[in-house]
Amino acid sequence: MNDMTPAQREARLEGVGCKRKRVEDVRFTQGKGNYVDDIKMPDMLHGDFVRSQYGHAKIKSIDTSRAKALPGVIAVLTAEDLKPLGLHWMPTLAGDVQAVLADGRVSFQNQEIAFVIATDRYITDDAIQLVDVEYEELPVVVDPFKAMLPDAPVLRPDLEGKMTGAHGPRKHHNHIFEWVIGDKEATDVAFSKADVTIKELISYHRTHPSPLETCQCLASFDKIKGELTVYGTFQAPHVIRTVASLLSKIPEHKIHVIAPDIGGGFGNKVGAYAGYICSIVASIVTGLPVKWVEDRMENLSTTSFARDYHMTTEIAATKDGKVTGLRVHVLADHGAFDSCADPSKWPAGFMNIVTGSYDFPVAHLSVDGVYTNKAPGGVAYRCSFRVTEAAYCIERGMDILAQKLGMDPADLRMKNFIRREQFPYQSALGWEYDSGDYHVAMQKAMDAIGYKALRAEQKAKQEAFKRGETREIMGLGVSFFTEIVGAGPSKNCDILGIAMFDSAEIRIHPTGSIIARMGSKSQGQGHETTWAQIIATELGIPSDDIMIEEGNTDTAPYGLGTYGSRSTPVAGAAIAMAARKIKNKAQMIAAHLLEVSEYDLEWDIDGFRVKGNPSRAKTMKEIAWAAYNSPPPGLEPGLEAVNYYDPPNMTYPFGAYFCVMDIDVDTGVAKTRRFYALDDCGTRINPMIIEGQVHGGLTEAFAIAMGQEIKYDEMGNVVGASFMDFFIPTAVETPKWETDFTVTPSPHHPIGAKGVGESPNVGGVPAFSNAVNDAFQFLGSTHIQMPHDAWRIWETGQKLGA
Amino acid sequence: MTDTIEQVAVAVTVNGKRVKRFVDPRTLLIHFLREEMNLTGSHIGCETSHCGACTVEMDGLSVKSCTVFAVQANDTEVNTVEGMANADGTLHALQEGFRQMHGLQCGFCTPGMLMRAKVLLAENPDPSEDEIRFGIAGNLCRCTGYQNIVKAIQYAADKLNGRAQKEAAE
Numbered sequence: 001m002n003d004m005t006p007a008q009r010e011a012r013l014e015g016v017g018c019k020r021k022r023v024e025d026v027r028f029t030q031g032k033g034n035y036v037d038d039i040k041m042p043d044m045l046h047g048d049f050v051r052s053q054y055g056h057a058k059i060k061s062i063d064t065s066r067a068k069a070l071p072g073v074i075a076v077l078t079a080e081d082l083k084p085l086g087l088h089w090m091p092t093l094a095g096d097v098q099a100v101l102a103d104g105r106v107s108f109q110n111q112e113i114a115f116v117i118a119t120d121r122y123i124t125d126d127a128i129q130l131v132d133v134e135y136e137e138l139p140v141v142v143d144p145f146k147a148m149l150p151d152a153p154v155l156r157p158d159l160e161g162k163m164t165g166a167h168g169p170r171k172h173h174n175h176i177f178e179w180v181i182g183d184k185e186a187t188d189v190a191f192s193k194a195d196v197t198i199k200e201l202i203s204y205h206r207t208h209p210s211p212l213e214t215c216q217c218l219a220s221f222d223k224i225k226g227e228l229t230v231y232g233t234f235q236a237p238h239v240i241r242t243v244a245s246l247l248s249k250i251p252e253h254k255i256h257v258i259a260p261d262i263g264g265g266f267g268n269k270v271g272a273y274a275g276y277i278c279s280i281v282a283s284i285v286t287g288l289p290v291k292w293v294e295d296r297m298e299n300l301s302t303t304s305f306a307r308d309y310h311m312t313t314e315i316a317a318t319k320d321g322k323v324t325g326l327r328v329h330v331l332a333d334h335g336a337f338d339s340c341a342d343p344s345k346w347p348a349g350f351m352n353i354v355t356g357s358y359d360f361p362v363a364h365l366s367v368d369g370v371y372t373n374k375a376p377g378g379v380a381y382r383c384s385f386r387v388t389e390a391a392y393c394i395e396r397g398m399d400i401l402a403q404k405l406g407m408d409p410a411d412l413r414m415k416n417f418i419r420r421e422q423f424p425y426q427s428a429l430g431w432e433y434d435s436g437d438y439h440v441a442m443q444k445a446m447d448a449i450g451y452k453a454l455r456a457e458q459k460a461k462q463e464a465f466k467r468g469e470t471r472e473i474m475g476l477g478v479s480f481f482t483e484i485v486g487a488g489p490s491k492n493c494d495i496l497g498i499a500m501f502d503s504a505e506i507r508i509h510p511t512g513s514i515i516a517r518m519g520s521k522s523q524g525q526g527h528e529t530t531w532a533q534i535i536a537t538e539l540g541i542p543s544d545d546i547m548i549e550e551g552n553t554d555t556a557p558y559g560l561g562t563y564g565s566r567s568t569p570v571a572g573a574a575i576a577m578a579a580r581k582i583k584n585k586a587q588m589i590a591a592h593l594l595e596v597s598e599y600d601l602e603w604d605i606d607g608f609r610v611k612g613n614p615s616r617a618k619t620m621k622e623i624a625w626a627a628y629n630s631p632p633p634g635l636e637p638g639l640e641a642v643n644y645y646d647p648p649n650m651t652y653p654f655g656a657y658f659c660v661m662d663i664d665v666d667t668g669v670a671k672t673r674r675f676y677a678l679d680d681c682g683t684r685i686n687p688m689i690i691e692g693q694v695h696g697g698l699t700e701a702f703a704i705a706m707g708q709e710i711k712y713d714e715m716g717n718v719v720g721a722s723f724m725d726f727f728i729p730t731a732v733e734t735p736k737w738e739t740d741f742t743v744t745p746s747p748h749h750p751i752g753a754k755g756v757g758e759s760p761n762v763g764g765v766p767a768f769s770n771a772v773n774d775a776f777q778f779l780g781s782t783h784i785q786m787p788h789d790a791w792r793i794w795e796t797g798q799k800l801g802a
Numbered sequence: 803m804t805d806t807i808e809q810v811a812v813a814v815t816v817n818g819k820r821v822k823r824f825v826d827p828r829t830l831l832i833h834f835l836r837e838e839m840n841l842t843g844s845h846i847g848c849e850t851s852h853c854g855a856c857t858v859e860m861d862g863l864s865v866k867s868c869t870v871f872a873v874q875a876n877d878t879e880v881n882t883v884e885g886m887a888n889a890d891g892t893l894h895a896l897q898e899g900f901r902q903m904h905g906l907q908c909g910f911c912t913p914g915m916l917m918r919a920k921v922l923l924a925e926n927p928d929p930s931e932d933e934i935r936f937g938i939a940g941n942l943c944r945c946t947g948y949q950n951i952v953k954a955i956q957y958a959a960d961k962l963n964g965r966a967q968k969e970a971a972e
Contacts, residue, residue: 019970021901028909029897029916031843031883038842121833122826212847212855212910212944263845263910264944296848524908524945688970692904695947723852723942731935731948 009605014544015537016751019688022529024522033261036216039231041289044218045074047282048124048292049274050114050131051302052106055142055373055716056155057135059104059113067116067130072123074286076131077115077278079103081285087247087277092339093270093495094347095166096176097158098376099337100274106135107155107336108375109718110301115278117290140373140716144310144333147174147370155336155371166338167347167369176338176369179347182429187364190325194316198404200783202396204389204765206308206333206374206710209381210728211523213263214299219279220289227254228283232276234259234551235269235521236561239495241553243272248280259551265523266700267379270341270563271304301721304341304377305710308333309351309389313397321407323416326363326428328354328393332378334369340378341563342385343493343500349385350484352429356394357438357482357654358416363428373716382700382761384485384564391481395766396773396783399478403777409478409770410451414442417480424747431484433652434754437680437744442480445656445678448740451476454660462778465802471666473778473802477659477771481763485755486569486651495560499646502570503557504578506535507640510628512621514539514546516578519559520571521551525693525757527567530685531575534751538579539586540606540620557642565653565755568685569746574645576750581641585627589639590618592632651746651754655679657767663775665802668794670706670772672735677763682745682754694760695737701764703729705772707789727789776800814875816841817885825872831865832856834872835882843883843913847942854941857914858882864921866940883913886920895958896920902970905954907945915941919955928959 007017014020027033064076079101082088089097102113116127139153146152154160154173163170167177191197217232228250234240237259245252262269275292282290294303309332316325332348334340342349348367355363380386398416402409417438418425425433446452458474465473490499503519516535520527532546550556559571583603590608591598594616601608609617618626627639660674677694684690707727711719720726745752765786772788773781779800784792809824816839823838835841835858847855849868856868859881886894896919899905906912915938922929922937929937934955935948943951953968960967 021970022904022906024909025901025906028906028912029883029893029900030887031841031913033843033909035842035845035910037846038836122828210944211908212853212942213845213908214847262908263847264908266944293846296850296853524910526907688904692907692946692950695949696907696945697947699947700944722850723848724850728853728942728944730939730942731952732939734935734948737947737949 010537013536013540013542015533016683016685018533018686020529020533020543020686022526024526024528035213035261035263036218036231036233037293039218039260041218041220044289044291045117045119045286046121046124047115047117047279047290048128049112050116050128050133051110052102052113053109054106054135054137055109055140056138057106058138059102059106060134060136062114063132064114066132067127070123070127070130072119073127074117074119075282077101077282082281085281087281090247090272090277091496092337094338094340094342095344096338098339100277108373109716110298112274115282117282117286140714142372142374142712142714142716144331144370144372147372148172155373174371176334176371177347179367181352182364183362184364186362187325187327190362191314191316191327194324195319196317196404197314198397198400199312199314200397200400202311202313202393202783203785204307204309204311204392205786206305207381207704207708208300208305208710208726209266209268209379210300210726211264211266211268214294214296215269215273215275215303216293217276217279218289218291219283221283221287223287226250227256228280229256230280231258231260233262233269235265235523235563237521237551237553238519238558239498239560240272242498243496244280257553259521262523265563267306267341267381267563268304269523270379271339271377273303296723297721300710300726301718302375304379305335305375306379306381307389311389311393313393315397315401317401317405321405321412321415323358323360326355326360328365330367332367332369333372333374334378335372335374335376337376338369339376341380343487343495344497345492346385349380351386351390353387353431353482353484354390354393355427355429356391357418357480359418359422360428365429374712380564382697383758384483384487387484388762388765391762392766392769395479395481395770399770399773400783403782408455410442410446413478413480414439432649433482434649434746434748435744436482436652436654437742438480438654441654441678441680441742442656444740444742445658445676449658449674449676471664473663473665473775475661475663475771475775477661477767477769477774479657479763479767479770482652482654483565483759483762484650484652485565485758486647487564487566488650489648490646500560501644501646502566502574503559503642503644504571504574505557505642506578506582508582508624510625512541512545512624514541516546516548516575517556518548518550518571519557520562520567522562525562525567526689530689533685534572534575535579538576539583565758568753568755569651569749570645570647572753573647573750574643577645578641578643581643582639585639586620586623588635589623589626589632593618593626648748651682651749653679653681653754653756653759655759655763657763659767659771661771661775663793665797668790668797670788670793674738675735676738676740677760678740678742679756679759680742680744681756681759682743682749683752684741684743685753690756691739693757694739697758697760698737698764699729699734701761702735702768703727705765705768705786705788707787709787810873812872812876815879817881827873829872831867831870831872831875835867841882841884845910845913847910852942854918855911855914857917857941859917859921862921862924864918883916886916895961896955899954899957903950903954903957905946905951911941911943915943915951919958923959923962928963
């Protein structure tokens with residue numbers, strides 16, 4: 001064994017660093033996945049919603065009699081039916097309350113008004129048409145800036161006169177919170193002394209995660225046992241169980257929450273939706289299982305939008321390009337109810353990573369959250385709680401500053417990066433960055449893409465354009481981002497008061513195979529594959545002998561689930577720590593078997609051997625057998641461990657992304673010639689899966705930057721809530737991706753891993769947007785708002801007289 | 803189904819097996835397969851023919867079974883992902899390719915993507931990358947960014963054409 005290289009050892013076990021093929025694929029490629037809608041129960045009923053056609057209206061009456069008369073209809077629930085149970089309003093993740101079924105008023109289009117329960121999903125659709133709702137239209141506000149005008153209509157009469165919200169004082173009847181952080185006075189001084197300043201309104205439009213599987217659940221209440229079983233598309237099943245218990249008063253041990261295979265989450269499946277509550281209530285009322293399956297239009301228009309941040313960004317700098325201060329004010333459109341999926345203590349999520357990868361001596365950030373007549377939500381869509389908005393804000397800001405200074409945007413970044421020796425780095429807005437090596441990553445990326453040659457080509461093209469020899473312009477988008485993931489440490493991260501640690505339970509069977517159960521929950525990230533790799537490396541048992549189970553609250557230890565790229569930083573750490581507990585006990589058993597002191601043993605790939613006498617050894621498989629059948633006297637039999645990991649800090653993956661784009665100013669068509677993404681996520685558990693996640697995240701970034709938007713008209717109609725008009729790129733439009741990496745391990749994570757799944761979205765959006773903006777700069781443009789679809793690009797060309 | 807609507811007989815050969823059911827005439831083929839036949843491999847992602855998660859093979863053509871009535875499938879041969887593996891239980895070259903090249907993540911689009919790729923390779927056994935991209939443009943994926951799906955289909959084409967397969971995914 002001694003002559004093996006570390007890579008050969010890992011290959012033997014298929015441990016950390018191996019491109020292990022996914023175990024999940026065996027079932028998924030044969031149609032044997034088990035998603036929520038695949039589950040059936042005897043006498044199962046189907047539920048679906050009557051929804052508001054108006055964006056804002058009083059409900060004068062709801063007549064359900066025609067619907068109830070339809071054969072096959074079992075019941076129609078309205079807010080009046082939920083009132084006696086106290087379930088007509090529910091608490092949101094953000095300290096607000098939200099109507100489960102409209103309580104006398106609708107506040108956004110497609111809001112849930114009544115829940116129809118029938119024996120067949122076709123009949124529920126028929127019955128929905130037979131529910132008669134009489135409305136009185138009210139004035140609609142969809143623009144967050146207009147929501148704060150003194151004479152704006154009151155959007156939340158239930159809060160009128162309440163001048164304090166969940167996060168402090170409210171300034172206006174449509175105001176939710178003001179969140180302020182940083183040193184205002186010092187920042188103002190920096191700006192007053194600056195050689196150069198920039199100021200720009202940088203908007204990040206409303207978009208939506210839209211996983212291919214919509215949100216759905218199947219609730220079954222057993223009246224005899226008093227037990228509730230809920231299958232659902234839950235990214236955090238344990239939290240759903242706790243919240244269901246608190247709301248329904250059913251004891252938590254009598255609630256079984258199961259998240260089976262999930263068809264993509266991207267943040268959309270973190271929150272609690274009216275469909276879950278209504279299915280549970282309907283099952284309790286009818287005594288039969290009730291399934292709720294959202295359709296695509298419902299998914300896009302009602303479950304958890306993302307972004308909708310309007311960021312006024314100011315940077316102060318010296319004339320040679322050293323940044324001296326950052327000031328950002330955000331107007332955050334939260335829709336009709338504040339149900340943002342943020343840890344409770346962060347009303348604006350992790351927006352205070354807005355200083356990005358740069359060494360800002362001072363900064364000041366303020367965020368005003370406001371209500372509008374739009375769908376509520378505000379999920380961390382493939383990002384860690386608003387870090388995407390923050391990265392977009394600072395990366396556009398740095399480009400605008402470079403333009404004003406006449407500097408190259410890559411040079412400006414290099415000049416202002418936090419230096420390697422500054423880590424752990426205290427940012428001006430309060431975070432401690434764990435580790436980084438930004439200059440090396442940036443230089444590697446610039447060399448790989450041939451940055452200087454591209455700039456020279458761009459210059460030549462601009463001159464040819466000015467001479468009228470071509471109608472094509474070229475953009476070179478530079479983006480360097482620092483993510484903040486791994487929510488998180490219980491000292492500052494919780495959901496509804498539930499601390500955000502995570503967990504692993506590892507059990508070695510007598511024959512040396514392993515089952516591990518996790519508090520995390522994969523929605524496509526391949527946990528069944530990668531978690532086994534960590535255990536294999538830690539315990540010397542081959543990955544193929546390790547089974548991973550997630551998503552069943554009866555068997556898995558309490559965990560906070562998978563979102564915000566928290567699985568590897570938190571649950572991945574829990575696995576390593578649980579494995580190390582087992583290894584400690586295994587060492588005691590091995591010492592007993594070999595009749596030596598524990599200190600005379602050393603670990604080698606799959607077991608312990610005696611130092612200086614490697615022929616005397618015990619493999620983990622032999623130790624496992626002994627642990628059950630001949631443990632040392634006085635030692636408890638068995639070989640298993642549980643770990644609840646409360647991380648000391650979050651992790652800070654980073655990356656350098658470059659986008660080369662060719663734009664036809666006459667058609668507005670933008671073609672991505674190259675896209676290069678260098679990621680540093682610390683220790684790489686499975687490079688194949690990392691590359692795959694980067695491809696996927698970049699594709700979502702491309703969609704958001706180049707066309708995807710949830711739009712509303714002035715009447716509050718949501719325009720674009722189907723795949724006909726909400727842009728999801730196909731294989732034809734999607735650019736080809738080039739990936740690369742550096743490795744800077746996290747110093748506080750047990751295996752040095754940082755998490756990667758969201759980085760490509762966080763870094764990708766500014767790279768695309770900067771490419772478009774960069775292309776138009778030489779024509780006098782400063783900032784063009786996203787999304788950059790062909791129409792807007794063409795329009796920009798027209799405005800600039802191109 | 804509803805007792806107010808007269809049921810109609812539908813006879814289909816699904817994955818080689820002849821089946822006959824009485825259904826509500828508005829029953830969609832996807833519901834026929836999933837609810838009546840318990841073939842839950844094909845999924846529903848959009849109900850408007852845009853995402854392709856419900857793609858099955860009907861008489862040798864790719865159809866989006868969320869917008870085909872079951873009665874339209876009367877007297878046809880329908881194949882779904884459940885019937886894709888070879889008779890001896892080994893995986894079809896495409897199924898193997900998707901695993902080897904990491905052509906899936908959440909797996910929700912995969913059955914539809916596989917069925918579309920199967921018909922694509924039947925129509926064009928040796929497609930170029932652009933032809934593959936165009937050929938699967940009716941099937942959306944939110945996880946993979948398509949790059950490895952393209953490689954997976956190339957892997958299968960190589961295998962079915964008796965060529966050596968390219969190296970597995972990075």
